[in-house]
Amino acid sequence: MNLSIAVLAALDGVSYAALVFLVSVGLSLIFGVMRIVNVAHGSLYAYGAYAAATIGIAVAPISPWLTYPGLLLAAIGIGVVIGGLLERFLLRLVYGKDEALQLLITFAVFMILDNLQRLIWGVQPIFAAVPLQLLPNITVLGVGYTSYQTLLLPGVAILTLVGLRYFLRHTLSGAVILAVTEDREAATAVGIDPQRVFLTTFILGAILSALGGALASPTTSLLPGIGTDMIVLSFAVAATAGLGQIEGAAVAAVMIGLARAFAIYTYPEFEVLMPYLIMVLVLLLRPQGLFGAARVRRI
Amino acid sequence: MTVIRSALKASLAGMLFAGLLSSPAAAQDKPAELKIAITTFLSGPASVFGVPGKNAAEMIAEDINKKGGILGVPVKLSFIDEGAGGEALVSNYRRVVQDEKVDVTFASISSGSCNQLVPLAEDLKVLNLMWDCGASSILEAKKYRYSFRTQANATQEMMAVLIYLLKKKPDFKTIAVVNQDYAWGRESWEIFSTALKQLKPDVQIVGEFFPKFGAPDYSTEVSRLLALRPDVVLTTSWGGDLDTLVRQAGQRGLLRQSLFVLGIGETSLQRLGRDVPEGLIVGARGDHWFLHPEMKDKPEFKAFNEAFKARTGAWPIYPVYHMAQAFSSLQAAYDKAGKAAGGKWPSREQVIDAMQGLTFQAWGRPVTLRPDDNQGIEAQLVGLTKKADGYDFMVLDEMMIFDSTKIINPPTQKTGDWLKTLTPELIKLDVPVFKHGG
Numbered sequence: 001m002n003l004s005i006a007v008l009a010a011l012d013g014v015s016y017a018a019l020v021f022l023v024s025v026g027l028s029l030i031f032g033v034m035r036i037v038n039v040a041h042g043s044l045y046a047y048g049a050y051a052a053a054t055i056g057i058a059v060a061p062i063s064p065w066l067t068y069p070g071l072l073l074a075a076i077g078i079g080v081v082i083g084g085l086l087e088r089f090l091l092r093l094v095y096g097k098d099e100a101l102q103l104l105i106t107f108a109v110f111m112i113l114d115n116l117q118r119l120i121w122g123v124q125p126i127f128a129a130v131p132l133q134l135l136p137n138i139t140v141l142g143v144g145y146t147s148y149q150t151l152l153l154p155g156v157a158i159l160t161l162v163g164l165r166y167f168l169r170h171t172l173s174g175a176v177i178l179a180v181t182e183d184r185e186a187a188t189a190v191g192i193d194p195q196r197v198f199l200t201t202f203i204l205g206a207i208l209s210a211l212g213g214a215l216a217s218p219t220t221s222l223l224p225g226i227g228t229d230m231i232v233l234s235f236a237v238a239a240t241a242g243l244g245q246i247e248g249a250a251v252a253a254v255m256i257g258l259a260r261a262f263a264i265y266t267y268p269e270f271e272v273l274m275p276y277l278i279m280v281l282v283l284l285l286r287p288q289g290l291f292g293a294a295r296v297r298r299i
Numbered sequence: 300m301t302v303i304r305s306a307l308k309a310s311l312a313g314m315l316f317a318g319l320l321s322s323p324a325a326a327q328d329k330p331a332e333l334k335i336a337i338t339t340f341l342s343g344p345a346s347v348f349g350v351p352g353k354n355a356a357e358m359i360a361e362d363i364n365k366k367g368g369i370l371g372v373p374v375k376l377s378f379i380d381e382g383a384g385g386e387a388l389v390s391n392y393r394r395v396v397q398d399e400k401v402d403v404t405f406a407s408i409s410s411g412s413c414n415q416l417v418p419l420a421e422d423l424k425v426l427n428l429m430w431d432c433g434a435s436s437i438l439e440a441k442k443y444r445y446s447f448r449t450q451a452n453a454t455q456e457m458m459a460v461l462i463y464l465l466k467k468k469p470d471f472k473t474i475a476v477v478n479q480d481y482a483w484g485r486e487s488w489e490i491f492s493t494a495l496k497q498l499k500p501d502v503q504i505v506g507e508f509f510p511k512f513g514a515p516d517y518s519t520e521v522s523r524l525l526a527l528r529p530d531v532v533l534t535t536s537w538g539g540d541l542d543t544l545v546r547q548a549g550q551r552g553l554l555r556q557s558l559f560v561l562g563i564g565e566t567s568l569q570r571l572g573r574d575v576p577e578g579l580i581v582g583a584r585g586d587h588w589f590l591h592p593e594m595k596d597k598p599e600f601k602a603f604n605e606a607f608k609a610r611t612g613a614w615p616i617y618p619v620y621h622m623a624q625a626f627s628s629l630q631a632a633y634d635k636a637g638k639a640a641g642g643k644w645p646s647r648e649q650v651i652d653a654m655q656g657l658t659f660q661a662w663g664r665p666v667t668l669r670p671d672d673n674q675g676i677e678a679q680l681v682g683l684t685k686k687a688d689g690y691d692f693m694v695l696d697e698m699m700i701f702d703s704t705k706i707i708n709p710p711t712q713k714t715g716d717w718l719k720t721l722t723p724e725l726i727k728l729d730v731p732v733f734k735h736g737g
Contacts, residue, residue, distance in 0.1 A: 008526060012519040019516065115342075123346035124613075125539035125570060127546060137551060143525045144551040149518055219547070220515040221539035225344045229513050264508065264519045272480055272511045 004141045009261040011140060015149045017257025018157035019219075021250050023212030024234035025160060030205035032244030033181045034198055036091065037099070039106040041209050042231030043113035047078045048210025049217040049226065050121050053128035056217070060130045067130045067218075075211035082113075083206025087199050095198070110227070118224050125221035132218035149219060156215060160208070161250050168246075177201055236275045240282045242289025252278075252290060329644045332375040333368070334401040335360075335629075337430075338392065338416065340408055342382030344513055347538040347566065348408055348618040352431065353378055354611050355619040356405075359626045369633045370644065377401070381412050392416055396423045402647070403428065405625050408618070410434030410482055417446045426651055430625040431618055433584065434486055435714045438672045447654050447668050449628045450621050451585050451677040451703060453483070454714045457490040457535075458706035459679030460562050460582040463699055464531065465498060465726045467580065467683070468558055471530035475506035475557075477520055477544060479536045484509060487535040487562060490714065497721040505529050510540075517544045521553050528556060535562035542567055549574055565695075566616040568684070572692045579684040579693075586663035586680040586700050587617035592733035593664070593700070600662055615662075623661040624675075628668070631659035664700070671710035676703045687735055696735040701728075 027041045051074035059066040086109060094102050132148040139145070168174035179187040180197040188194055212230070220226075237256060241248030256275045263270040270277070282290055337356055340349025356376055364373045377399070379391045395401050404427045406416040413432035420427035421443050429437070429448040433456065438448060464471075474495070478484030488507070495502055505527050508520045521544075524532060532553070536544060541564060548554050554576050561567070565583035568575075594600040603623070607615045636645035636653035645653070656670035664678040682695030705728055708717030 005526070008522055009519075012522050015518060016516060118342065118346075123350045125347060125542050127542055127570070129546060129550070132550065141526075143522050145518075145522070146550055216515065219518075219543075221542040221546075223344055223539035224342060224346055225513055226515060226539075229511075229515065261519045264523055268506070268508045268520075268523075271508075 005265050007141060008143055009265045010258065011145065011150060012264075013258035013261035014154055014254065015145075015257075016260060017253040017255075018154040019149075019212070019216055020233060020237055020257055021157045021253035022153070022160060022215055023209070023230050024237035024253065025164070025246060025249050026205040026208030026210075026212065027231075027234045028238050028241065028244055028246055028249045029164070029208060030202060031238065032246065033177055033201040033205075034091075034095075035099075036102050036106065037235075037243075038205070039103060039231060040086065040109040040113060041106075041205075041234060042227030042229075043110050043117070044078060044082060044206050044209035044227075045213035045216075045230045045234075046117055046222075046227035047082060047113065048075050048213030049220075049222050050117065050126070050213075051075075051078050051210070052214035052217045053126050053222055054121075056128040056130055060128075064130050064134055067128075067134075071131060071214040071217070072211075075207050075214045078210040079207025080203055082210075083203040084199065086206070087202040091202065092195065092198070110231075114224070114227060117227075121222070123224055125223040127221050129218045153215060157250070157253075160211075161246070164246055173200065233275060236279045240279045240289060242286075242291045245289065245291040248289060248291035252282075329370070329372050330402070331372075333372045333403070334375050334377070334399065336377045336379060336392070336395040336399070336401040336404045336406075338379045338381050338388065338404070338406040338408070338412060340382050341378065341380040344538050344540070345408060346382065348431065348616075349381065351611065351613070351616055352408065352618040352622045355607065355615065355622040356626075358607060358610060359623060363626065363630070369630055370637045372644070379406075381407055381409055384412075385415075388412060389415055389419065392419060393423070396420075396425050402426070403629060405430040405622075407432055410437065410486075413437050417443060420445050424647070426647060426654070428625045428628060431621045434482060435490070435708075436486075438674050439713050442671075443673060445651060447628070447657075447673040448675045449624045449659075449666065449668070450675045451679065452674060452707070453487055454490055454718075455677065455679055455701075455703040455707045456582060456584050457487050457562065458494060459681050459699075459701040459703075460560060460580065461491055461494050461498065462701070462706065462726060462728060462730070463582075463681040464558075464560055464580055466699070466730075467697075468531065469726075471502065471558070473503050473505045473527075473529040474531040474533060475504070475508070475524055475527060475529040476533045477508045477510065477517065477524070477536065478534060479512045479514075479540055480509040481512045484512075484535060488533070490718065491533060491535075491562075493715070493718040494721055497718065498723050498726055513540060515543065517547050520544075521548050521551055524548075525551065525553055525556065530557060531560060532557045533560045533562065537563050537566060542570055545571060546574055549576070554579070563617070566618070568694075569613055569616075569692050573686065575684055575693055577683070577685050577693070581682055581684060581695060583680045583682075583695075584617045585620065586678040587615075587620040588680055588682070588695055588698070589614040590694060590735065591663060591680070592698055592737065594662060603662060620662050624659070624663075624666060624677075627661040628654070628657060628659045628666070632657055669710060674707075674710070676707065678703055679706070685735055694735050698733040698735075699730040700733070701730055 030038050052071045055070035056067040135147045137144045180194045237252045240252035259274040263274050339352045340346045360374050360376050407413050408431040410432040427446040433453045435452040435454045560580040562582045563584050564581040589604045632653040636649040658667045666675050666677045679701040682698035684693035685696035687694040708714050
């Protein structure tokens, strides 16, 4: 492999990793705090994407630049409404119950939302690429890249990681979340309302899931089934990192992104396998995931 | 006058009485309705074909019933979601045949579904029209009595696209492929690449990419292709996958660098709008095009297309025409069988007999079911993308319509063996060319 191929593959790997991190970090956060494997994460991703495309198509004729705030608005709207309703009226009923039950309930929600999605947006692929088309292409070693995928998405991924770290470690709300994660009873004893913390966390995780979808929407076709694919990939990232590991999710996403890109450049047959091959190898060596056991606290 | 009136009354009463007597006999002959169960994708990514197929079926059935049904019997449709897949699909199919006693089934879109349901139809002895699945191997493995493919198979479809490419760009040296990683993506490339090696042995295959079915991102494949610079890129992908690949390739200049061949791209043209350049090669899985050069001026063809557009908001795509072909073949078979039965309602076996070697026509050239293997021989239309007034998407130009009898293996030979016998002479095949609007 020559140097130019290595550079191009690295660039492709990092852009892909950024997207993978953005779609999987919400899953990790919710599991880290609430110990719930949220299968409906895939639906939140899909709804975030569809909502962003809908807003984008509506506002683009006024000004194409309005599609950018549209992405954020879609993520927050979907996260607050669907995330809030889910936590308040469903998940709250099953905290402390068997994990299998929680899994089944979020899976049922996923199936319902998947069907509802078809009713709302239909089955024909939707493509709303205005935010991507607004930014210029850049050329690296004679190969054109979109700056949306190569610069903007990795930038947003880094900002999300840093922002989440700051929020959890350096703000009162973050400290409260950590306290509930660490010891729910003790936190309750000092006056923290864990239900409120769970609601906040779930909404935050839902916003992150929807943000992943919203940011991915200009790059891809939206159609039935997009949520299913993303949930599988997100689980692979989260399991590789160790469930609940936010920084670990970033590292796992980069590993998976780079491995996939190098596979395409060298042995394309292995492309589909790479995320799962890495997951299996990591779990064989460290069943708790890359970052799972080193710390007691899981976020 | 009184006598005449009495005589009229008596004869009228006699007629009514005779009618009352004869109607139960007729009802025994003819069923109240002809039940058709259709498997189609109502969920999942392939619903981009399945839902237009269902819309077409409903529209066609309404039209048939408005005109008095098939041999006077109205058709009644039921649908099974192929998206459920596997066991659910098989058990639903069995249920509608055995419990609901459907007369005919149309199964299926996916070749995987056809592989499961064709042998089952044989066991259940129910007439089954393989209305959209394309894998050549299904009907090569065994001779079936009860299943008929009312359209082409992958061999005809891929051969037409390949010969079109070789006629249009005879001097290309390198090619790469980006296909979905499942049966269709693999089989279509196998046919295309095997034939390519026979027809133009000096071509070098520089890249073979099979991203996951439903992959949301092809950026890395696009980068790799930009670096490899192949003369031609083939893809037989479809639906959202094809839209994403073409748009990502277009955004980064790959569509201008390499000639793209969209093996079954006809279904994506309306969605892709003007985002694709002119000069891409597009296949249509048959001679399916809403501006079909030999059909476009026929009032009934125009009326069908416009009715579908009014109903769904989009012009028909190939699954719509495939559905129309299934219905046309059914009507033709019942007409033929009805005549053979002396005007009476034909039995199921009589209809099956009528299907053998049947020729019928829907919205393209006539299709013939080859009696040896029940495989449809269907003309193939391939063209180049072109901007045209009145359409906000690319239409097809420089269309060639291939006579498929020349580009399919004989029933005595399997596709793989036949492909290896091809010679470059085949490229000289005489094929008519049609301009858009010409």
